[in-house]
Amino acid sequence: MSDKKIAFIGTGNMSYAIIGGMVKNGFAAKNIIATNRNQDKLAKVAADFGVQTTADNNAALRDADVIVLSVKPQMMGELCQSFQDSGVDFSNKLFISVAAGLTVKRLREMLGQDVKMVRCMPNTPSLLGRGVSGLYGAGETAEEHEFVQQVFECTGIVVWVEQESQINDIIAVTGSSPAYFFLFMEAIEEKAKALGFSDEDARRLVQQTALGAAEMALSQQDISISQLRANVTSKGGTTHEAVEHLKSQGLVGTVADAMDACIARAEAMEKEL
Ligand SMILES: NC(=O)C1=CN([C@@H]2O[C@H](COP(=O)(O)OP(=O)(O)OC[C@H]3O[C@@H](n4cnc5c(N)ncnc54)[C@H](OP(=O)(O)O)[C@@H]3O)[C@@H](O)[C@H]2O)C=CC1
Ligand SMILES: O=C(O)[C@@H]1CCC=N1
Known part of the structure; x- marks a missing residue:
């Protein structure tokens, strides 16, 4: 398994499911950081999977190689602005967004940089390893592509799409x-x-x-x-x-x-x- 550090920003339903799948499939819990503004949710993910937790998104941003943006779409602008304001250099990190309705172009605008990005559309059966994840890559390296594939295969089956608009089709077919x-x-x-x-x-x-x-x-x-x-x-x-x-x-x-x-x-x- 890769020794990349991965941070989940906003650990709710989806992040919990993905983290669970990763740990059950052999990813080292010490390489996974979960953040939330709610301590109860962090206590649960730490107790269940032994991952690191923090309420400090910027610390997770600094420490991780891969950042999973997993807050509700309406909260993404504020989160990305806080990353811009943090002073952390994230220009070479890989971002994964699981949010519906936010394009790579828009997410890059929110982050203020043309970062490497993978959009992912998972679904809740990921919790049981029975999920489907649609993936669209934008600028990731071959090694990062493989890493993302491995992460989401822990939660079920994976399909890469060629066109970003197909992520919206995946939402209709499997996300929703x-x-x-x-x-x-x-x-x-x-x-x-x-x-x-x-x-x-x-x-x-x-x-x-x-x-x-x-x-x-x-x-x-x-x-x-x-x-x-x-x-x-x-x-x-x-x-x-x-x-x-x-x-x-x-x-x-x-x-x-x-x-x-x-x-x-x-x-x-x-x-x-
Ligand atoms: N649920 C689904 O079936 C699917 C969801 N998605 C996408 O996944 C994303 C997450 O959805 P889901 O997991 O269901 O949502 P949740 O609300 O369960 O999880 C998001 C969590 O992030 C927390 N949060 C919000 N803002 C911040 C912040 N600035 N810093 C730290 N934590 C924060 C929220 O806290 P609080 O509870 O206090 O708001 C919440 O606990 C969405 O963008 C959605 O579009 C994609 C596919 C399927
Ligand atoms: O309803 C939503 O917007 C999210 C995306 C797919 C499933 N839930």
Whole structure:
């Protein structure tokens, strides 16, 4: 493993998941620094993974070779300004941003320098090593490219995109999409409760079915997802009625429209922030 030092600035959901994946996959905890303005969150990440923690972002900036910017997009301007004001020379460090809606160009403006940058779009299943990370590189060295690849492979699968705009497509396909699946699960759970199942059973039934369906897709790569669906759908049977109802209500088009709305929001954020 590389002996580069990596600092996570703003250790919330995403950083916690990535740090956890790194430590479980053999990255040395002593080379990982986590920052937050909230001591409780730092205490948790230190207790769980044994990494260094500090509330001092500038100290982490100074000590690390790779800086992961992981605050909410709306907070990025203030954070980057504080780096500019810190007096730390970060001109040769690699920055990784996981923020939606902030382009490399805009992040470099915020930092006041054309720093080496990788944009990453992870998702929350990274916490379980089941994540997807879309990556777009801008000026990183081959060694840094490899390092970033290794970091995010600790959290699941990785795809590099050629065009920066494809990061917004990744948001729609994998960054935000765990929420679409959860919404579908919520809908089934609610109806199960309405049918009389206890809260506990409704939850158990929906989560096991979602897991089983995902594992079937994962374990049978030679069968299309459409065919997996067809295999549940007996001719003249019950599933057919349910699926035709969903289709006639426009589910497929609605999902596509939702993903377009997701991309449009990312593009709007690029103009706002
Ligand atoms: N959640 C998701 O599914 C995904 C999120 N992302 C991106 O990841 C980034 C982080 O999201 P997420 O982890 O969910 O957010 P969180 O709010 O969970 O984490 C960010 C943390 O940073 C802290 N923070 C804010 N400003 C500072 C600062 N100046 N110095 C130190 N700590 C600070 C926040 O503290 P406080 O709680 O006090 O505000 C918070 O604890 C976002 O840019 C988002 O776009 C990308 C892909 C998926
Ligand atoms: O909702 C958001 O803006 C972030 C980016 C992808 C998932 N969560």
